[in-house]
Amino acid sequence: MSDIEQELRERLTIVGRQLFADGLTHGSSGNISARVPGTDTCLIKPSGYRFCDLEPEHFLLVDINTREVLKGSAKPSIETPFHTRLYLQWAEAGGVVHIHPKYCTILSTIGEELVIMGLDIFGAPALAKGVPLSKFAPPGSEELADNMVAAMKEHIACLMPHHGSTAIGKSIEEAARNVKVLEDLAQLQYEVMLVGEPDPLPQSMLDMLVERAKEKGLLV
Ligand SMILES: [Zn+2]
Numbered sequence: 001m002s003d004i005e006q007e008l009r010e011r012l013t014i015v016g017r018q019l020f021a022d023g024l025t026h027g028s029s030g031n032i033s034a035r036v037p038g039t040d041t042c043l044i045k046p047s048g049y050r051f052c053d054l055e056p057e058h059f060l061l062v063d064i065n066t067r068e069v070l071k072g073s074a075k076p077s078i079e080t081p082f083h084t085r086l087y088l089q090w091a092e093a094g095g096v097v098h099i100h101p102k103y104c105t106i107l108s109t110i111g112e113e114l115v116i117m118g119l120d121i122f123g124a125p126a127l128a129k130g131v132p133l134s135k136f137a138p139p140g141s142e143e144l145a146d147n148m149v150a151a152m153k154e155h156i157a158c159l160m161p162h163h164g165s166t167a168i169g170k171s172i173e174e175a176a177r178n179v180k181v182l183e184d185l186a187q188l189q190y191e192v193m194l195v196g197e198p199d200p201l202p203q204s205m206l207d208m209l210v211e212r213a214k215e216k217g218l219l220v
Contacts (some may be wrong), residue, residue: 008034008043008172009056014118015176019099020041024183030164031077033062034088034172037094040064044083045117046074078140082148086168089149092219095172098178100164103186106166108133108159115198121209124181126156126220128209131182136161143169156219157182170219 016032019025030051033044043059045051056124060072064084069076077083083096107114114131121128139141148166151158157167157178165182169175192198200206213220 001055002024003037004035004038005043005061006056007110008036010159011172012043012045013054014050015058015095015097015172016054019097019176019180022180024099024101024180025051026100030097031083031211032095032172032176033083034095035064035093036061039153041070042083042087042158044080045077046072047077048075066183079144081145081167082166084150085145085149086166089153090168090219091170092170093175094170095175096166097172097175098166099165099179101126101179101183101186103190103220104159104165105163106190107186108161108165111161112189112193114154114159114182115189115200116185116206117192117198117200118185120181120184120188121201121206123184124167124178125183125209125213125216126198127178127185128206128213129220130155131157131159134158134160136163139163142148151160159186168219170217 012034028048028050031045033042035042043060044062046058060076061070064087086096132151135147137147158164167175167178171177189198
């Protein structure tokens with residue numbers, strides 16, 4: 001195993017455990033993956049594992065084009081289809097995080113588009129480009145993968161009705177930050193909607209944030 005692959009396994013383990021510690025996943029729901037730099041492969045979480053129980057050796061090495069498991073004996077995540085499709089669609093994507101957090105799931109299930117209102121957006125400025133709502137399809141289906149790549153053609157994150165959220169980044173850490181900030185924004189929107197109407201940040205500020213994301217070298 002290359003040093004690069006081993007280091008990536010360790011980073012995935014840290015990111016997965018942190019997402020669990022932050023309350024963004026529960027049970028064995030959600031999945032994370034990272035592209036092995038310079039290859040057509042990615043490391044992806046095995047099915048049925050809680051994020052908090054992940055160890056570096058648990059991640060499966062999967063061919064992005066064929067989805068064949070090249071290394072590992074467990075079953076790869078049920079959502080391997082959309083992870084691999086997102087890597088094929090976004091040549092610069094280095095990580096994908098998919099979770100079932102409470103507030104993104106609530107908003108998406110009532111058909112609410114994300115309205116960016118809070119300054120948490122500074123922590124993940126690429127989200128200022130917008131976060132579409134994907135169409136519903138059953139978990140693990142090719143149809144879900146079709147819907148995800150359609151929703152994320154120009155965007156680095158989406159809300160998934162009756163399901164959760166997904167974000168990508170140049171690195172697995174960037175993808176995790178995007179998905180965490182997305183949940184913070186969704187929580188604010190939910191709470192605002194309890195007392196009034198969502199009021200988005202001015203478009204000029206959102207445009208400035210997208211420019212800032214580009215200057216920082218983030219995936220936009
Ligand atoms: Zn899911």
